Amino acid sequence: MNFGELLRALRRGWWMPVLGLLLGGVAAVAVTAGTTPVYTSHTQLFVATTDSTSTAEAFQGNQFAEKRIASYAELLTSQELAARVVAELDLAETPAQLAARVEAAPVSGTVVLDVSVTDPSPGQAQRIARTVADEFIAAVAELETPAGSLTSPVRVTVFGAADLPRSPSAPQPVLDLAVGLVVGLALGAATAVVRARLDRSLKDPDEVTELAGAPVIGVVLRDDELQQRHRVDLQGSSRSAEAYRHLQTNLQFLDVDTPPRVLVVSSAMPSEGKTTVAVNLALALADAGQRVVLIEADLRRPRVTSYLGLVTGVGLTNVLTGRAHVEDVAQPVGEDGGLVVVGAGPTAPNPAQLLASGAMRALLEHLRETHDYVVLDAPPMLPVADATGLAVLADGVLLSVRHGSTTREQLQRTRATLDRVGARTVGTVLNIVPVRDDVSAAYGYSAEYGAAPATAAR
Known part of the structure; x- marks a missing residue:
């Protein structure tokens, strides 16, 4: 651990030295009060x-x-x-x-x-x-x-000659308090450093880039409203809205010659925000004037339709089994029609086979011709094999990495899985980042930049 990592560990675990300082002071006072003067x-x-x-x-x-x-x-x-x-x-x-x-x-x-x-x-x-x-x-x-x-x-x-002592030699309240504070502070700082060393979760964008083999093209801060509603107001100027506008812009200019138009959004493990990323990325692309279709490809735990308040019951499963055409089950979002959603449909007994089938390949080719972007909300990579087969059919994979939750080993295994089948990881999104984290300040989210107030006419 170099000096910079040591400082980051102390900054992230600042409460541990503070707690150690307080506990050391309290312990010193308690020991002093309970010690018989000698x-x-x-x-x-x-x-x-x-x-x-x-x-x-x-x-x-x-x-x-x-x-x-x-x-x-x-x-x-x-x-x-x-x-x-x-x-x-x-x-x-x-x-x-x-x-x-x-x-x-x-x-x-x-x-x-x-x-x-x-x-x-x-x-x-x-x-x-x-x-x-x-x-x-x-x-x-x-x-x-x-x-x-x-x-x-x-x-x-x-x-x-033996002297008559005028004051007790022990305890010494000032010295004991100073020692207690110093020892408590040192133990707290050591605990913060050890905790950082033992913590295998990902917090550093550079480390995420190295382990995933793809750049971090989006950083989304923790947002209680987004956690409840799962979609941002792109007409507003919230941090979350700006984050998804950044993500949409970075994705469009990621590869000018061969931009990824069919994109699988996944994560290493569940509960890492991949569905929220897929929904809001699709909304941001549509808001930028692109024709987008969002497919609820997580057939095991579909969430897209509920997040957007759409009708469930028919969707991708019906299309892949030949019981419906995609135009019949697509649901428009908004009035301009820039975004349509294909829900998961009825529960399938063999989701992995369906998503890797020839019917799925044909559907994606058809949607590629009729839309600028196809965004697929896929299951997580490690627990099930569904997303692996789907990633082969897409132009690229966008991974959602949850700050402080996704571990180094999980991201390494995800990359190895994608490399093994020849899938391409186009980028990662560092998701649910605490507002006060160093990453927030590094990406400029700690600063407010709104419209200047209008001045009164004279």
Whole structure:
């Protein structure tokens, strides 16, 4: 994933970092509120040797102390020393519990030990720190005194007396909140990136073009009214109307020498908007002055006649079985007669065979002679074989790719199916694109361009 893809992933999943930021802040506040404040008392111990009568001996003694210092830090946090402190102060806790609250670390390059003790009570933390220092001094004297001698060659003194803490060392509300916000933001951003990496659905027009082997010649935004009515008002200036006008223009100039006049409109899977594309493309072509026939070639789930409010019951099935002529079942749409619709007709037991039959080929040749465009609303490519046989008889296939729904694998399989039978994919329509998506802005749909308001005459 390059930098541009990373930015797109974060832009599309912007709500995840925001949600992570909020949840991180809430978690930090909850942890801070539920944490018992503790106080930390600090003291410092200085380690030296007692038998240094010359500079050389002092240097050797200092080296000796530096070597011992790490062992002394372990002794300070041991349960043995903690047991002495518990007994001395008569504490109501075990040596292991006390040892867990004692920290000791040598100051690098010195013979000084930093010791800290935490406790819910500031006064108790100071008392324990003092006692730890005293018991440690006594323990070192015992351990370092040679047999038969009364004095230890190592002397430990308190370099910094245990202080009385004035404010709790934990929790730290500001720091905890900052950490919570940063961690939440990072986790949210990581989730958005991982989600984008795992998402196999198509959103990028360039990727659609590459996988389909055909250009994106139309981008249709999500439109609630279009989803309900399934047809646009081409006399208006809505985004959907402009999108289908663009699609109609791009299709007409897609190949000037051999324009696709018999066009199958399909998709990889159901519910990807292919029937709506077929209906409104036919309406846009007719609105541009073309003679268009729209055939409801999805014999399994016909939708064209219901979308356009036409009569059902007779149609393509009757024509292909020789029971009617196409002119008898064609229904005009609008007053100018530029668009006629041939419905699906009665349910057929063998739709795939009917659509790939010689009768279908003859019908398309007849309609090619009498109309400028023949648009066929075909079934989806992958679930059934109906559209595959139909695509061979047409000049080309227009695929509807639903933004965020059609997957890379589905489009690849669709292309492989069409290539296998020698069908030609003339273009794709990226359909049902969210209005706020990057694609909308890239294609200029985020801008409004209407007629300028008339000025009053003077």
